[in-house]
Amino acid sequence: EAQVTQNPRYLITVTGKKLTVTCSQNMNHEYMSWYRQDPGLGLRQIYYSMNVEVTDKGDVPEGYKVSRKEKRNFPLILESPSPNQTSLYFCASSLSYWKGDRHARTQYFGPGTRLLVL
Amino acid sequence: EDQVTQSPEALRLQEGESSSLNCSYTVSGLRGLFWYRQDPGKGPEFLFTLYSAGEEKEKERLKATLTKKESFLHITAPKPEDSATYLCAVVSGAGSYQLTFGKGTKLSVIP
Numbered sequence: 001e002a003q004v005t006q007n008p009r010y011l012i013t014v015t016g017k018k019l020t021v022t023c024s025q026n027m028n029h030e031y032m033s034w035y036r037q038d039p040g041l042g043l044r045q046i047y048y049s050m051n052v053e054v055t056d057k058g059d060v061p062e063g064y065k066v067s068r069k070e071k072r073n074f075p076l077i078l079e080s081p082s083p084n085q086t087s088l089y090f091c092a093s094s095l096s097y098w099k100g101d102r103h104a105r106t107q108y109f110g111p112g113t114r115l116l117v118l
Numbered sequence: 119e120d121q122v123t124q125s126p127e128a129l130r131l132q133e134g135e136s137s138s139l140n141c142s143y144t145v146s147g148l149r150g151l152f153w154y155r156q157d158p159g160k161g162p163e164f165l166f167t168l169y170s171a172g173e174e175k176e177k178e179r180l181k182a183t184l185t186k187k188e189s190f191l192h193i194t195a196p197k198p199e200d201s202a203t204y205l206c207a208v209v210s211g212a213g214s215y216q217l218t219f220g221k222g223t224k225l226s227v228i229p
Binding site for chain 2: 045050105109
């Protein structure tokens with residue numbers, strides 16, 4: 001079954017304690033991304049990766065790090081979490097490509113990780 | 119900067135009462151408009167991609183249309199299981215992989 005998995009699903013932590021949220025996909029997709037979803041603000045992209053060892057900032061990258069050492073995995077790292085990073089986080093994996101001037105994207109989202117930073 | 123605005127924020131319909139959700143966009147060259155459905159506590163699920171004004175896509179009771187400034191998601195004779203938040207997103211600019219989402223419309227279909 002094609003899927004994107006995230007772990008943990010729920011996490012309560014304290015300010016400053018480093019944490020990692022893992023993301024894995026089994027569809028051999030090159031493109032992966034991380035989003036956060038907050039009430040009233042919608043989904044905002046944090047980082048994305050177009051392939052192994054290729055990552056770039058999204059709209060809200062401050063306070064986050066990512067790495068892409070293997071095609072299937074794209075962990076999100078919070079080196080020193082703060083309360084304003086309390087949010088619902090989604091990892092996504094896509095078959096993304098350009099065909100002429102059209103961008104095709106079939107994107108699969110993980111189940112989400114709900115993070116509370118105290 | 120790309121902007122995507124969805125309206126209304128929330129919509130309550132009686133079962134069988136057809137309606138439309140709106141997604142208006144301001145972008146520098148639309149390269150793709152995407153609709154997603156999100157159930158509470160879950161990740162968004164891809165529905166449609168549209169590229170050109172006049173284009174339409176259908177899936178069961180849903181039909182997405184596109185003009186030069188906005189997209190509509192028409193829901194015909196909705197059922198309670200259509201209740202969800204519907205998200206619109208765009209990619210603009212040649213070669214871009216950046217996806218910009220609207221804030222969504224929360225649809226509730228009452229039996």
